[in-house]
Amino acid sequence: MEQANxxxxxxxxxxxxxxxxxxxxxxxxxxxxxxxVDLVLAEDTRTSGKLLKHYEIDVPMxxxxxxxxxxxxxxxxxxxxxxxxxxxxxxxxxxxVSDPGFLLVRACVEANIPVHALPGATAxxxxxxxxxxxxxxxxxxxFLPQKKGRQTRLEFLVNEPRTMVFYESPHRLVKTLSQxxxxxxxxxxxxxxxxxxxxFEETVRGTLTSVLQHFTETPxxxxxxxxxxxx
Numbered sequence: 393m394e395q396a397n398x399x400x401x402x403x404x405x406x407x408x409x410x411x412x413x414x415x416x417x418x419x420x421x422x423x424x425x426x427x428x429v430d431l432v433l434a435e436d437t438r439t440s441g442k443l444l445k446h447y448e449i450d451v452p453m454x455x456x457x458x459x460x461x462x463x464x465x466x467x468x469x470x471x472x473x474x475x476x477x478x479x480x481x482x483x484x485x486x487x488x489v490s491d492p493g494f495l496l497v498r499a500c501v502e503a504n505i506p507v508h509a510l511p512g513a514t515a516x517x518x519x520x521x522x523x524x525x526x527x528x529x530x531x532x533x534x535f536l537p538q539k540k541g542r543q544t545r546l547e548f549l550v551n552e553p554r555t556m557v558f559y560e561s562p563h564r565l566v567k568t569l570s571q572x573x574x575x576x577x578x579x580x581x582x583x584x585x586x587x588x589x590x591x592f593e594e595t596v597r598g599t600l601t602s603v604l605q606h607f608t609e610t611p612x613x614x615x616x617x618x619x620x621x622x623x
């Protein structure tokens with residue numbers, strides 16, 4: 393594939409969404425951007441390396457994740473000030489949405505460094521549209537706090553009238569569904585999607601009680617999006 397001319401891209405930080413599973417779910421503009429920047433910041437360079445190799449993109453990569461972002465931001469800002477053009481990607485979806493990115497974007501805004509955000513793949517919207525629940529208004533909660541603040545957050549959501557969307561990992565799914573049933577009511581409607589855009593994509597719909605029973609009997613595998621009916 394022909395490499396884009398690096399002079400064709402505007403300076404600054406580029407937020408580039410990557411596929412949530414199917415490698416075909418990436419925009420032409422995202423590919424052009426990744427080919428044109430000086431550096432790609434990746435949550436996991438091994439995961440992102442497979443994507444770049446698939447599309448024959450040969451651009452230097454550097455790790456940027458939740459464990460090093462605080463100390464990495466000043467150096468990246470200085471590189472951007474010096475004229476480097478840098479793309480930020482996460483393992484899947486849009487950087488900054490339940491993934492690292494906020495701290496760097498905030499620092500760039502404060503330093504008057506241009507930030508460009510590309511549209512693209514995300515697990516949030518497909519899960520809502522598949523749910524069959526009202527989608528004209530919704531609240532995105534991302535991952536619930538694992539420990540501190542978890543009960544407080546669940547209690548806060550008891551009277552939330554809008555459709556609620558959560559991300560969850562397989563080993564916490566049953567616990568989360570159980571807690572949602574306890575706080576929101578066992579008969580509250582829910583839709584749980586897993587492995588969106590992948591070979592074993594699945595969406596299970598029903599009450600919190602019935603969906604909890606399903607995943608209690610069928611061990612959860614993959615990454616999950618939980619969509620819950622508002623109160």
